[in-house]
Amino acid sequence: MSEPDDRSLKERTRFDPSEVEPRILAAWLASGLFHPEPEGTPEENFSIAIPPPNVTGALHMGHALNGSIQDALIRYHRMRGQRTKWILGTDHAGIATQTQVERQLLGEGTSRAELGRERFVERVWDWRRRYGGTIIEQFKRLGASADYADERFTFDEDYARAVTHVFVSLFDKGLIYRDNYLVNWDPGSRSAISDLEVVPREVTDSLFMIAYPLADGDGELVVATVRPETMLADTAVAVNPGDARYAHLIGREAILPLVGRRLPIIADDYVKVDFGTGALKITPGHDPNDFEIGRRHGLEQISVIGEDGRLTAAAGERFAGLPVADAQVAVVAALEEAGALRGREPYTHEVPFSDRSGQRIEPLISLQWFMRMEELAAPAIEAVRSGAVRIHPEGQSRRYMEWMENIRPWCVSRQLWWGHRLPVWYCDACEETYVAAAAPERCGLCDGELRRDEDVLDTWFSSGLWPFATLGWPERTPALAAFYPTDVLATARDIVFLWVARMMMLGIELTGRPPFHDVYVHSVILAPDGRRMSKSLGNGVNPLEEIDRHGADAVRFGLLAMSSTQDVKYSAEKIAQGQGLANKLFNASRFVLLSIDPDAPAQARPAAIEDRWILSRLARVERETTRRLEAFDFAHAALGLYDFVYGELCDWYLELVKGRLAADSPDRGAVSSTLLFVLRETLALAHPIIPFVTEEVWSYVRQPDEGLLAGGGFPVADETRLDPQAEAEVEWAIAATQAVRAWRDEVAIKPKIVIPVRILADGHHEVRALVARMARLRLDQADAAADAVASVAVPGGTVEVLAGEGVDLGAHADRLAKRRADLAFEIEGMRARLENAAFVAKAPPKVVALRRARLAALEAELEGL
């Protein structure tokens, strides 16, 4: 248990997160609450696997929101008594980490190549041992109640075994295969990357018109291209079969300029008649579309660009060795010289770039490993279609479906050093391939030496196993039995395909069950300027600095409050609102604790109508908050809590009961009990969202036999306390109070003056005294016949102000005139509505009655003036 601050509560007039948070965090960590024993079943337990942050990462706003959401869920379920595990760990993040360490090496004047693979990998491990825990520590600052005692890494020994096991078994099932295929080659990382790691960007290139002479006689065919340098690898020219201009050329041949190769002129529907010249050069070796066309027509595939982004020897002596950009200039010059260039115009289009290195993708034919996806996708589609897995918000699930239904093979091999190396060996002598969990000694056929594949697996291959590999799968561990499948997967929209979809497919394929039953896709937090936060733009907001400034509760509250189903701009105001709430709750607690009878037990003992009111409101906010957490509606859960604490508990209830807490008050004991009860319930209710301040205050209100709030019970709404009558009465009292206060303010009556009044309204006897207290009125005017000097409209009646000291009504006349005008306008509108026969006939009687009553009230008020 944490030791409360030395200073007395009386002196702590502000909630100070920087003092409280480390203390509370230490208490949580020491309690063992975050580390559940692996017992029970996944159905009765609750678990979430964190989207593993890159081991190189630092906490950014996305993590902070993602963590706040998961922690709210985790704490809620833990408080409800479930055995709760938040699976924590980091991702080895192949390219990101390798790049980071390479940069470090560069600073030391060495390089990856100089070190060699083995020593390089060792360096990365060193790096990870030194800095890899950073982001985990940062999650603690947020108050994230993850299982820090059981941290995982996607490159741990056990995890690596699982990865190898998966590769081997999917290979054995025929789902993993090796093929020569046109891949997205990233010259930046010198590796193939998957379709999902490619981002389109708008680029202005030149569209060149090049004349290809016909082989049999005169005439030429002009093609349009933005990449003239790839012409060196052309193996055909294609036209649309329905294009009358070229119909006579189909089946004939053209001569490739500069090269002299004879190219068949083929017909393919892909070619657009109205684009360019209507004739398309076909380069199966360097263009994805041409690759497909080439396969359809059985064309040769020629490569003239190498993995280093330079032209190869196949490009011919003149161009070999040139980087593609230079090669383009050289080829265009050569074409011009040869008189083959027919035109050139600026052309803006979308071009693929590497999301990793930022370099332009170079489509290349390469021998890579692929995973066949259709078979894996089918059950993953079915899981969502059947409702076994629910994706929130609803709109995301259709996207998921569409992507799954159009899925393509996944290139899983990467030409990196940092990653899970493929469990594949080759015998060069007899060209045999071995895929196995353990390295075979020698070739089984020729007894020759074996050579292991140099490639590693795409990082997402291993993160696709995250929810179960972290729990010890493929072994049947107790943790797996207790916590798999997990319950909820919370993630930002940007990795739904990259990660969530693959976990679904691999989870179902390998464990037979979807890895979670709810997927909550949350916002991406944009910078205040509406763009994505990024280092290069320098528009990022650092969550740790925000925690330093406003406290973790404030950041959590703010992020949850601003979260939504779509991207949201970072709102500093919402964080400030959260800070306000934490401070307000803290001070309200101080007031309660410093004012009540210390011996009063915490229990609901309604002794007055306002007690019934607050208990009713409490039951409602408990019911609503629970419903919203269950529905992943965190914004409304947070804001609803705010409204209750500020707008009901502090603004009204605490003010209403102040008098009853006096030492000589007859129901001091009862009010004390109720106050303490409401406070304790409120703390527990708010804890999943603002855990620090609630835990801190809890240390003052908990019973000797109670532990931390984090391990305590979540409040259950007591529906028997719902009291519509009390709510209506107190609502009336509030409205009346506000009306009188507004009037006082307008006629400039000093706040301290108590004015004598007479309330003219039916009923509301139980709450008249409350209005008097809150609005500084005196009701006990002995002279009931005294003349009213002014009257203030309140719902259903008026308050007549009697002559008294300090009541100077200079401004009153103006006010009356304005009020009369307002009333007349409203009455007119209401009458018009009620005189409309159609409205009276067709609208529900309740609505009509409501308007009649409203009209009567307005008329009565006008008359009273």
Place this chain on the structure above:
RNA sequence: GGGCGGUUAGCUCAGCUGGUCAGAGCGCCUGCCUUACAAGCAGGAGGUCCCCGGUUCGAGCCCGGGACUGCCCACCA
């Protein structure tokens, strides 16, 4: 080229199945050091709910069209 969302107070956003729905926070103005909180309290000003049609007794809320804006997917060289 296809989808999907957004457009409500100066700013950031709530507004569930149409009927007190025109709201919140911040900002602004006025008044208060009222013994929980001055990072506070009380009060106030401020909006053709993007535009045009339509449905309805009644429309931010439903339908049609348009404008602007953001995102996702996609192989027009």
